[in-house]
Amino acid sequence: MHFTKWQGCGNDFVLVDCLQEKIADYAGFAKKVCDRHYGIGADGVLVLLPSEKADFCMRIFNTDGSEAEMCGNGIRCFARYLYDYGIAKTTRFTVETGAGILVPEIVPEDGKAGAVRVDMGKPVLAGDEIPVSGFGRNRVISEPIEVDGKTYAMTCVSMGNPHCVVFVEDILSCGIERIGAMFESHERFPRKTNTEFVEVRDRGHLRMRVWERGAAITLACGTGACASLVAAVLNDRAERRAEVELDGGKLRIEWAEDEHVYMTGPAEEVFAGEIQNV
Numbered sequence: 001m002h003f004t005k006w007q008g009c010g011n012d013f014v015l016v017d018c019l020q021e022k023i024a025d026y027a028g029f030a031k032k033v034c035d036r037h038y039g040i041g042a043d044g045v046l047v048l049l050p051s052e053k054a055d056f057c058m059r060i061f062n063t064d065g066s067e068a069e070m071c072g073n074g075i076r077c078f079a080r081y082l083y084d085y086g087i088a089k090t091t092r093f094t095v096e097t098g099a100g101i102l103v104p105e106i107v108p109e110d111g112k113a114g115a116v117r118v119d120m121g122k123p124v125l126a127g128d129e130i131p132v133s134g135f136g137r138n139r140v141i142s143e144p145i146e147v148d149g150k151t152y153a154m155t156c157v158s159m160g161n162p163h164c165v166v167f168v169e170d171i172l173s174c175g176i177e178r179i180g181a182m183f184e185s186h187e188r189f190p191r192k193t194n195t196e197f198v199e200v201r202d203r204g205h206l207r208m209r210v211w212e213r214g215a216a217i218t219l220a221c222g223t224g225a226c227a228s229l230v231a232a233v234l235n236d237r238a239e240r241r242a243e244v245e246l247d248g249g250k251l252r253i254e255w256a257e258d259e260h261v262y263m264t265g266p267a268e269e270v271f272a273g274e275i276q277n278v
């Protein structure tokens with residue numbers, strides 16, 4: 001099977017073009033190829049499929065085989081694949097995802113077509129839609145959550161997939177390695193959650209680390225960066241346009257007047273290859 005390997009801010013993906021290839025068991029395939037010792041190694045698998053509603057359809061599978069509704073870094077890689085390989089003939093096109101139809105656009109940066117800007121749609125803020133239990137249709141802004149015997153203030157946002165944002169004083173000593181998994185499986189989150197720990201540097205700069213649902217700590221999370229900016233605005237800690245610095249790079253995020261969140265950042269092909277016995 002032919003594949004390409006991509007990274008966006010160090011969040012890495014195996015992309016399989018299922019307009020050409022066929023995968024019988026997505027979950028088993030993702031678990032196998034994401035393994036960094038027995039497979040190719042990746043934080044997730046992106047699958048290109050035909051769509052009846054949009055120009056293309058993207059599905060995303062985590063390293064544990066679970067399917068996510070959306071992937072922010074992944075959709076930039078996906079868009080670059082479509083554009084660089086000439087499958088998409090325009091710089092802007094529509095992609096069907098579990099978070100609805102999203103619109104990536106290839107933007108020229110530093111003279112070359114490097115960055116991708118994505119209209120990530122409107123954030124979902126009603127507790128029962130994120131989902132977070134116990135809040136009905138109310139927003140979940142700076143609400144207490146007890147984890148590992150300590151009370152944290154969480155702000156919850158769905159960008160199609162669930163996010164729990166926690167503001168911390170010091171990003172490096174917040175204990176993400178230990179508490180990340182506890183947030184992921186906390187009883188408040190019926191579909192589990194991605195968790196972002198965010199240090200506000202100033203109203204235009206956020207420093208974020210992520211514990212991803214189904215994938216643990218990764219170097220970056222596009223939907224998480226969007227959720228973090230939205231959460232920072234809701235808590236009056238940032239302007240509506242800010243730079244989010246992740247372990248693996250930087251993303252520019254804007255929560256625009258039309259309520260849509262726009263994410264701009266890099267996506268790069270790292271290699272292409274063939275994998276046997278899948």
Ligand code: ZDR
Binds near residue numbers: 161194213222
């Ligand atoms: C965080 C993510 N890599 C991105 O860039 O948005 C998405 C991966 C999916 C995530 N682990 C989930 O929602 O289960």
